[in-house]
Amino acid sequence: xxxxxxxxxxxxxxxxxxxxxxxxxxxxxxxxxxxxxxxxxxxxxxxxxxxxxxxxxxxxxxxxxxxxxxxxxxxxxxxxxxxxxxxxxxxxxxxxxxxxxxxxxxxxxxxxxxxxxxxxxxxxxxxxxxxxxxxxxxxxxxxxxxxxxxxxxxxxxxxxxxxxxxxxxxxxxxxxxxxxxxxxxxxxxxxxxxxxxxxxxxxxxxxxxxxxxxxxxxxxx
Amino acid sequence: xxxxxxxxxxxxxxxxxxxxxxxxxxxxxxxxxxxxxxxxxxxxxxxxxxxxxxxxxxxxxxxxxxxxxxxxxxxxxxxxxxxxxxxxxxxxxxxxxxxxxxxxxxxxxxxxxxxxxxxxxxxxxxxxxxxxxxxxxxxxxxxxxxxxxxxxxxxxxxxxxxxxxxxxxxxxxxxxxxxxxxxxxxxxxxxxxxxxxxxxxxxxxxxxxxxxxxxxxxxxx
Numbered sequence: 012x013x014x015x016x017x018x019x020x021x022x023x024x025x026x027x028x029x030x031x032x033x034x035x036x037x038x039x040x041x042x043x044x045x046x047x048x049x050x051x052x053x054x055x056x057x058x059x060x061x062x063x064x065x066x067x068x069x070x071x072x073x074x075x076x077x078x079x080x081x082x083x084x085x086x087x088x089x090x091x092x093x094x095x096x097x098x099x100x101x102x103x104x105x106x107x108x109x110x111x112x113x114x115x116x117x118x119x120x121x122x123x124x125x126x127x128x129x130x131x132x133x134x135x136x137x138x139x140x141x142x143x144x145x146x147x148x149x150x151x152x153x154x155x156x157x158x159x160x161x162x163x164x165x166x167x168x169x170x171x172x173x174x175x176x177x178x179x180x181x182x183x184x185x186x187x188x189x190x191x192x193x194x195x196x197x198x199x200x201x202x203x204x205x206x207x208x209x210x211x212x213x214x215x216x217x218x219x220x221x222x223x224x225x226x227x228x229x230x231x232x
Numbered sequence: 233x234x235x236x237x238x239x240x241x242x243x244x245x246x247x248x249x250x251x252x253x254x255x256x257x258x259x260x261x262x263x264x265x266x267x268x269x270x271x272x273x274x275x276x277x278x279x280x281x282x283x284x285x286x287x288x289x290x291x292x293x294x295x296x297x298x299x300x301x302x303x304x305x306x307x308x309x310x311x312x313x314x315x316x317x318x319x320x321x322x323x324x325x326x327x328x329x330x331x332x333x334x335x336x337x338x339x340x341x342x343x344x345x346x347x348x349x350x351x352x353x354x355x356x357x358x359x360x361x362x363x364x365x366x367x368x369x370x371x372x373x374x375x376x377x378x379x380x381x382x383x384x385x386x387x388x389x390x391x392x393x394x395x396x397x398x399x400x401x402x403x404x405x406x407x408x409x410x411x412x413x414x415x416x417x418x419x420x421x422x423x424x425x426x427x428x429x430x431x432x433x434x435x436x437x438x439x440x441x442x443x444x445x446x447x448x449x450x451x452x453x
Binding site for chain 1: 247251252273275276277278279282283284285286287288290303305306307317318319320321323325327328330331332333334335337339341343345347362366369370373374376377378379380381384387388406407409413414415416417418419420421422423424425426427428429430431432433434435436437438439440442443444445448
């Protein structure tokens with residue numbers, strides 16, 4: 012199935028190969044992993060009765076294994092655990108690329124597409140996977156919280172997807188206008204887009220004042 | 233096909249109905265439109281040879297009609313213009329919901345799922361649609377730029393998807409812990425997540441200094 016066997020193309024197949032702008036495509040594990048680690052939100056696509064569904068969810072990563080979780084009663088989890096084909100996509104939007112021509116406008120972004128199918132995680136791996144997902148979202152949180160009890164574990168499904176067939180796509184840098192547009196009198200450049208966290212908002216239902224943990228402190232500047 | 237006919241449930245069908253947490257579901261056009269207008273990035277799901285693909289792209293909205301565009305040579309555009317079933321999903325992540333129990337951790341978000349199929353846009357509507365998409369991403373930009381010529385129009389495909397079957401899902405507010413966890417000694421609350429723009433970066437290839445347009449000026453505070 013693999014179209015190539017080189018180290019840098021190890022995740023490449025014909026299905027994930029970039030047709031357009033092939034120079035923006037990357038098929039090595041390190042690039043894919045670095046993009047996956049820059050966020051915790053993915054969109055999962057799966058098909059039911061010929062209708063694709065795309066659902067946002069969080070994920071975690073343990074080496075080449077990705078984890079997602081949800082209610083055991085969720086439609087998505089129930090479908091995915093039957094190992095139907097899925098697509099897990101991660102997108103980081105880095106900026107608007109404002110060219111002089113409408114046509115050459117673009118976006119700076121890093122995205123990853125992983126194809127495969129999921130399997131239900133059980134036994135000891137299940138709690139480990141939940142910790143990995145929690146730490147992927149907010150490092151340090153897991154050790155602070157009340158861990159899941161047996162009833163909660165039963166109500167939760169965890170699925171694993173291995174990174175075997177994947178592509179990354181990266182666009183960065185300034186606009187690329189045609190030569191004849193370079194004198195067109197409009198501002199051109201990049202408007203950076205960043206995702207940041209705001210000031211933590213304590214639960215108004217708290218019965219006592221609990222100090223803000225280190226992992227929620229704003230970075231020292 | 234519509235499961236209900238009330239004004240607030242006008243976009244509801246059995247396929248988009250929320251199974252879990254039904255109180256988080258909304259099926260009225262106004263709620264769906266307000267979430268769509270808060271971003272310009274969507275993820276589109278489509279199925280080829282039983283394999284779902286989820287691809288990020290920008291979109292625009294003109295009333296109940298959504299537009300997406302891309303290279304006429306793009307695999308996604310070529311597939312979608314054959315009117316295969318698709319799913320267009322938009323997700324706005326608003327915060328991490330940090331409960332006292334691992335199990336009750338959640339996210340605050342607003343998401344929309346639109347099901348349907350796309351049709352190729354041609355004639356006068358095509359340029360109008362490109363303007364609508366451009367203005368949806370950055371209001372004011374279209375009047376500044378060099379508009380598409382005939383060759384560029386030919387190289388671009390525009391697709392329309394009407395909002396007829398859709399759901400919105402919204403989670404907001406503090407964590408919802410079980411009563412018996414309220415004295416557990418860990419900080420609980422919400423870590424807000426916001427997307428912001430940075431300082432515009434002029435194209436280093438600019439031949440002359442062009443003033444920053446009003447629509448790129450930082451909001452006065």
